Amino acid sequence: MSKHVFLTGPPGVGKTTLVQKACEALVSSGVGVEGFYTEEVREGGRRVGFDVVTLTGKRGHLSRIRDGAGVSHGRREHTVGQYVVDLPSFESLALPLFRNVGSVDGSSRKVFIIDEIGKMELFSQSFVRAVRETLDSSSCAILGTIPTPKGKPLGLVEEVRSRRDVEVFTVSKENRNTILQDILTTLQECLKRTT
Template sequence: MARHVFLTGLPGVGKTTLIHKSIDTLKSAGVPIVGFYTEEVRINGRRIGFDVVTVSGKRGTLSRTRNDAGSGRCEYRVGQYAVDVSSFECLVLPLFTKVNGKDDKEKKLYVIDEIGKMELFSERFVQAVRQILDTTGATILGTIPVPKGKSLCLVEDIRSRRDVKIFNITKDNRNSIAQEIITTVQDCRKLNGM
């Protein structure tokens, strides 16, 4: 039986929209949720990068195009985007660590949208995700990219886990699959004793 739920599908198919719908419904049901999702940043209709937004509404830079990345040195790139690993880690890692000296990973729903090339430049993020995947009582609702080109180790590990349910999102099912995703997350939480 699944303990974690991941959505996969082509870019732009609606994975993040489904994450938003799930968050809204689960929050209304009183489920404690922490985590983040990514959003495109556009200026005059042109995409210049991506931001990370926490479930509580805090925002930070994930990446910018080379022209909009600022003067800071960037070690990591994905295509035309310079990835700001430091900004990403400062915003995201505290969501997955101990709070007030107590392990806060139990009995929470962790939203992780997404586990992709940009996010995986952070080894500390990879370690945090692996720890949550293995924590009794924790459930992840996340997104992973479709297999393409060079495989991403953590993504392939997630795909091969027996305790993960993966939904393949397509243009044909994206408008009808939300309730099935939410029900599966609720079933995972019951299995995890929540």
């Protein structure tokens, strides 16, 4: 009885690309979509951080490589590896999307995109609460991404992975070009269970 679909797999395997392809297919079949995805930011061929991008094209910083000049501006600094997470930027872009989740296009068929639930995003307790509330809501199906387990388990990630109403697809280099139809079929089934 799945209501939500999450993709997992190693970094760079193509989870976000699959989410974007699924969004295009859903929109063209008349399904309302809302939400966000994360995108690498590169300068001179080098990854310098990540942005959060809404499906309407608004963009904000999620993280950047520490520049040595002190990015914290008096706030507590959250880091993942070499990246400093810009929590205010992330929250100001992502959190309003959750508040609007019940009113995507006024349509009854809605999919909410959460790409991704990972270490950087989990620094935001408001984000964690919003994800839990949206998972428990019956107003939409969720298509999201979560990292593969590595090191210390991430509470919300493991919670999502073990929910009975979540179908998890593992994306690999071998299946990433053929798995899209299975994801879309499962999402269509999930949509039948939302009210």
